[in-house]
Amino acid sequence: MAVIYISVGSNIERHKHIVAGLDAMAAVFNNLRLSPVYESKAVGFEGSDFYNLVVEAHTALPIADVVAELKRIEDNNGRVRGGKKFAPRTLDLDLLLYDDVVCEEPIELPRDEILHNAFVLLPLCDIAPALTHPLTGQCIADMWHAYDKQKQQLWAIPFAWQQAEVG
Template sequence: MIRVYLGLGANLDAPLQQLQQAVKALSQLPQSQLAAVSHFYGSKPMGPQDQPDYVNAVAALDTTLAAETLLDALQHIELEQGRQRKDDRWGPRTLDLDILLYGEEVLATARLTVPHYGLHQREFVVYPLLELAPLLQIPGLGALAEIALQVPRNGLTMLTSDLASGLAAPQR
């Protein structure tokens, strides 16, 4: 099994419910076990500011799926939840699932870059990831705890725990 960290985000069509539904879908992936889910966080959008705020989280998944097979499965979940891929890179979306880390591997294919290229700059990734894995070392970037010291919160807000009740799997 490989420990994979996934970024989850949504800002359209009931974002909180979109993330809850995504967590349920992740828990049902073949050859995989959902290990933990961070709290949900409210964050300002990247890019155009004339869109709703996001709800974000990070999930830890143990899997034997190959990285691109996992990517296919995540894109299928996105489509099932109404995701429409558009040219607008940072526009609004019903669901966005990103592979942040795939074990300790560094991958650069036409479809996938791991560690995720913006991981170390995005508060809505860094702080939920820090919640799940405070001692994590990120390949090529160093200690997550050190990275967090350089990333401002930019209004990132932990949503009350009752919003995500029943979602967080036991943390290891």
């Protein structure tokens, strides 16, 4: 089984879409473990604040099938495709890591956002601080420690899923 990390975000009916996305991922992947949920300002465009978290899961599916499942879940939650890259989202699911695979196809892994976005790096650090980034060789905790925290502000929020607190 591969260990995967998925970035989850929403800024349209945030709670509803995050819960629906988690429910759908739980039906496809094994042993979901969730970071705390963070709220942050939209990055790259003017829009409502986002909820973001990172999910660790296990899967026997190959990378292409994981990506197809994530797209299916997004689509089932009203994700509009073909629009601007930086725009409001009902649900945004991005595969960040698949074990220690480095590849360009079927998607870029590890996902570049890990290095640049607090809303990805902090929740990833929360659930996998000792994990080593396959390209930089740094552990995620060291990467978060070195990150310029003035670039993006985020704050943890209370969030429950399946009658359990997240995080």
